[in-house]
Amino acid sequence: MNNIAYYNPTKVISGEGCVKNFQNFRDFGKSALIVCSHSAARISGALDDVRLLLNNAKISFEIFDKIEQNPFVETCYEAGALAREIKADFIIGIGGGSPLDAAKAVAVFAMYPDYEPEDIFKVEFTKALPVIAIGTTAGTGSEVTQYSILTVRSIENKKSVASPLLFPKIAFLDPVYTHTLPFESTIATAIDALCHAIEGYFSLKADEVSDALAEKAIEIVGRGLISLTRGKLDTDLRQSLLYGSTIAGMVIAQTGTGFVHAAGYPLTYFDGIPHGTANSYFIADFLEYMSLAREDKEKKIYKLMGISNMNDFRSLIDIAVPNRITLTREKAQQYTKSVCASRHLTSSVFTVNEEIIYDIYKQYVK
Numbered sequence: 001m002n003n004i005a006y007y008n009p010t011k012v013i014s015g016e017g018c019v020k021n022f023q024n025f026r027d028f029g030k031s032a033l034i035v036c037s038h039s040a041a042r043i044s045g046a047l048d049d050v051r052l053l054l055n056n057a058k059i060s061f062e063i064f065d066k067i068e069q070n071p072f073v074e075t076c077y078e079a080g081a082l083a084r085e086i087k088a089d090f091i092i093g094i095g096g097g098s099p100l101d102a103a104k105a106v107a108v109f110a111m112y113p114d115y116e117p118e119d120i121f122k123v124e125f126t127k128a129l130p131v132i133a134i135g136t137t138a139g140t141g142s143e144v145t146q147y148s149i150l151t152v153r154s155i156e157n158k159k160s161v162a163s164p165l166l167f168p169k170i171a172f173l174d175p176v177y178t179h180t181l182p183f184e185s186t187i188a189t190a191i192d193a194l195c196h197a198i199e200g201y202f203s204l205k206a207d208e209v210s211d212a213l214a215e216k217a218i219e220i221v222g223r224g225l226i227s228l229t230r231g232k233l234d235t236d237l238r239q240s241l242l243y244g245s246t247i248a249g250m251v252i253a254q255t256g257t258g259f260v261h262a263a264g265y266p267l268t269y270f271d272g273i274p275h276g277t278a279n280s281y282f283i284a285d286f287l288e289y290m291s292l293a294r295e296d297k298e299k300k301i302y303k304l305m306g307i308s309n310m311n312d313f314r315s316l317i318d319i320a321v322p323n324r325i326t327l328t329r330e331k332a333q334q335y336t337k338s339v340c341a342s343r344h345l346t347s348s349v350f351t352v353n354e355e356i357i358y359d360i361y362k363q364y365v366k
């Protein structure tokens with residue numbers, strides 16, 4: 001067992017109406033930039049609530065609503081310039097993983113007028129505006145992490161920025177904002193959260209605190225996913241998925257992710273597969289390989305989820321995501337190279353090699 005080194009400075013405020021009831025935005029300054037995508041922040045009702053609160057608090061604000069799925073670093077750069085123009089004191093990210101990750105990058109770009117977009121990966125930054133994160137999905141975990149995952153055209157892939165400065169100051173978890181999330185997206189984001197918990201559970205950086213959080217998240221989200229595959233989705237389930245996914249986010253803030261995420265990124269970049277769905281193609285194989293080193297943890301996962309074995313786990317994922325992608329041999333080779341260029345092969349308790357990653361992709365070559 002590793003020594004404990006857990007750190008997470010994000011204040012979590014949860015419960016129905018928690019944003020509406022918050023009276024202290026003024027503590028963060030008198031000008032804000034709201035960062036969101038075009039529709040989710042509006043449809044969920046979160047944007048209207050925030051606007052009202054800012055108006056009541058006499059905080060001036062602009063809305064940057066051009067954040068795309070898997071946000072490009074250039075889009076965040078553009079929003080950073082707007083933040084400087086309006087002299088924003090803080091950034092409010094509203095949405096799923098994409099707007100929340102983007103909000104963190106915007107907070108950095110706002111402080112560095114001389115940056116080129118990709119400097120965020122190359123130059124060590126020492127300041128960022130405070131970020132307030134308001135989630136509208138249950139999966140990303142971004143509301144409680146120090147990561148910003150951005151899409152980079154020059155490498156044709158996603159790339160991660162990590163800094164303690166990127167932890168949001170506050171994460172608001174209001175389950176009401178997840179009510180408008182479509183069923184398919186609810187499944188995909190739940191799988192993402194389950195992957196965070198499982199990948200973190202087998203990380204070499206795991207410790208007793210992250211394991212306790214991972215086990216709780218696996219129980220909540222794993223059982224929640226089983227309910228979803230039975231067609232159940234009510235207010236209580238939405239709330240528990242939201243809490244479970246945030247707990248899973250606290251896990252990866254400590255541990256990072258494993259090869260599941262690295263393998264999923266090219267599918268998202270090149271094939272447009274949603275992040276959680278892309279992860280679903282690899283999580284069962286990940287679990288099987290990790291069990292070679294930590295069979296005890298594998299068995300614990302089944303117990304926490306209320307299933308018996310690997311067959312049950314695979315069936316659950318197959319039912320949750322029935323339509324599987326088909327890859328060409330060339331793509332499988334190309335994606336394997338991309339995974340091997342990341343540091344995810346050696347970050348878990350069982351080290352996989354290029355051959356294993358290729359074999360995993362090859363299952364999808366028809």
Ligand SMILES: [Fe+2]
Nearest residue numbers: 140192261275
């Ligand atoms: Fe993820």
